[in-house]
Amino acid sequence: MDKPFRRRDLLGIRNLSAAEIIGILDTAENFREVNTREIKKVPTLRGKTIINLFFEASTRTRTSFELAAKRLSADAVNISVSSSALTKGETLIDTALNLDAMSPDCIVVRHSSAGVPHQLAKVSKAAIVNAGDGANEHPTQALLDAMTIREHKGKIENLQVAIVGDILHSRVARSNIHLLTKLGASVRVAGPKTLVPNDFQFIVEKDLHVAANVEEAIDGADVVMILRIQRERQDSAYFPTLREYAIHYGLTQERLDLAKSDAIVLHPGPMNRGIEIASDVADSSRSLILDQVKYGVAVRMAVLYLTTGGNPSSE
Amino acid sequence: MADELNLVEKSKIMDNARMKRALSRLASEIVEENQGAKDLYLVGIRRRGVPIAERIAKKIEELEGVQPLFGIIDITLYRDDLSTVGANPIVNRTELDEDISDKIVVLIDDVLYTGRTIRAALDQLMDFGRPQKVQLAVLIDRGREHRELPIQADYIGKTVPTKKAEIIKVMLKEYDDEEAVWIYERPSE
Numbered sequence: 001m002d003k004p005f006r007r008r009d010l011l012g013i014r015n016l017s018a019a020e021i022i023g024i025l026d027t028a029e030n031f032r033e034v035n036t037r038e039i040k041k042v043p044t045l046r047g048k049t050i051i052n053l054f055f056e057a058s059t060r061t062r063t064s065f066e067l068a069a070k071r072l073s074a075d076a077v078n079i080s081v082s083s084s085a086l087t088k089g090e091t092l093i094d095t096a097l098n099l100d101a102m103s104p105d106c107i108v109v110r111h112s113s114a115g116v117p118h119q120l121a122k123v124s125k126a127a128i129v130n131a132g133d134g135a136n137e138h139p140t141q142a143l144l145d146a147m148t149i150r151e152h153k154g155k156i157e158n159l160q161v162a163i164v165g166d167i168l169h170s171r172v173a174r175s176n177i178h179l180l181t182k183l184g185a186s187v188r189v190a191g192p193k194t195l196v197p198n199d200f201q202f203i204v205e206k207d208l209h210v211a212a213n214v215e216e217a218i219d220g221a222d223v224v225m226i227l228r229i230q231r232e233r234q235d236s237a238y239f240p241t242l243r244e245y246a247i248h249y250g251l252t253q254e255r256l257d258l259a260k261s262d263a264i265v266l267h268p269g270p271m272n273r274g275i276e277i278a279s280d281v282a283d284s285s286r287s288l289i290l291d292q293v294k295y296g297v298a299v300r301m302a303v304l305y306l307t308t309g310g311n312p313s314s315e
Numbered sequence: 316m317a318d319e320l321n322l323v324e325k326s327k328i329m330d331n332a333r334m335k336r337a338l339s340r341l342a343s344e345i346v347e348e349n350q351g352a353k354d355l356y357l358v359g360i361r362r363r364g365v366p367i368a369e370r371i372a373k374k375i376e377e378l379e380g381v382q383p384l385f386g387i388i389d390i391t392l393y394r395d396d397l398s399t400v401g402a403n404p405i406v407n408r409t410e411l412d413e414d415i416s417d418k419i420v421v422l423i424d425d426v427l428y429t430g431r432t433i434r435a436a437l438d439q440l441m442d443f444g445r446p447q448k449v450q451l452a453v454l455i456d457r458g459r460e461h462r463e464l465p466i467q468a469d470y471i472g473k474t475v476p477t478k479k480a481e482i483i484k485v486m487l488k489e490y491d492d493e494e495a496v497w498i499y500e501r502p503s504e
Binding site for chain 2: 004006026027029030031033034037038039041042043044072302305306309
């Protein structure tokens with residue numbers, strides 16, 4: 001393998017090379033077996049401390065990171081915003097320095113502002129893993145999506161991937177666009193005009209295709225990735241009503257029929273049934289939503305192993 | 316590998332024919348000691364233990380008419396030097412599809428040196444179940460004086476007393492262009 005992943009931090013997909021991404025995915029493939037054992041635990045990160053620092057609500061991602069840490073025998077501590085000192089007025093950097101003083105080996109961070117993990121990486125001695133920063137990136141989500149696609153399609157290169165929904169605010173979309181285009185897939189995005197800027201490709205990836213409507217994006221696609229619609233966006237007038245969103249942009253069986261006959265459906269969760277995805281589609285055999293969650297643990301084990309396991313700085 | 320590390324080729328201690336004979340002998344010793352192939356579970360240690368284990372399994376099948384159970388162990392996640400080896404070694408898959416409980420497990424590797432790989436393999440094995448017995452077979456034993464743990468092999472293809480500066484390289488057609496065992500030496504500074 002040329003140039004596999006050898007970084008202290010995982011801050012995003014944008015700065016990774018295709019070889020680094022494949023290196024993480026291959027490692028994650030091999031961690032899947034550990035999750036099928038009766039004793040789902042290996043001693044690899046024994047004695048390492050991992051802090052899950054979540055400034056934003058999360059069940060799935062936090063649990064997934066916590067399980068990944070525990071299955072590698074690391075000690076995991078969860079800090080959520082409601083119990084943190086930030087509500088008492090401490091600055092982010094002070095919180096980071098205080099945590100750092102307790103010598104954790106890795107901090108997994110989620111924050112509603114873009115760039116927070118990058119700031120922490122500058123001040124902290126621990127490895128920093130981005131678990132979602134604002135509308136910027138959610139690298140482990142894109143990695144587990146890629147793993148799900150690879151598992152079912154055998155490859156990523158030359159696939160047609162449609163991403164539908166609130167592209168503008170979605171870190172999942174950004175990380176996925178970076179990853180999929182780096183690995184040679186062609187990506188089309190669609191959604192309400194207010195949520196899919198026309199010039200999005202200039203900001204993110206030049207090969208990105210902004211489709212005129214959902215039908216065009218889905219037409220002939222191998223993979224249809226549906227984004228969660230955040231209900232609070234309705235109040236900011238990005239779209240008139242949830243009902244109208246469901247009618248014009250929701251993934252119905254009829255729309256899915258435009259995709260290839262063996263197309264797969266992904267959703268990062270939590271999903272709003274009947275809004276961005278019809279219930280029968282979500283429950284169909286084409287939908288791999290629970291596979292995504294399953295692979296999430298293996299991806300996060302691989303990321304924790306690669307960032308925290310060895311001692312890359314001693315190279 | 317020899318080129319990358321600037322190693323000096325010293326001598327070939329086994330050629331294809333001798334390796335074949337050594338593996339046949341290991342196979343017969345294993346079935347003799349365990350009175351057949353019943354309950355026998357061969358487990359190759361990645362990487363080079365795997366093809367060796369496959370060959371021994373084939374020989375046992377020829378001798379006994381039954382296929383022993385077969386598995387593969389990757390010890391990376393059980394290494395004791397992860398925090399000092401620098402860059403993370405690549406993780407490969409462990410494949411123990413059949414339950415090892417109450418089986419006679421024969422761990423198989425190409426070279427026995429410090430014993431640390433075997434320690435890691437034993438720890439991992441115990442996470443999968445409780446074998447009746449665990450035995451160890453190696454193609455080359457570099458000698459007890461190198462051992463860092465109280466681990467010895469039950470079946471040995473050939474004992475080769477070596478110096479620390481020497482490296483034993485087992486070449487197998489699965490990975491290399493010949494079947495042989497070579498001794499190399501690191502050039503002195």
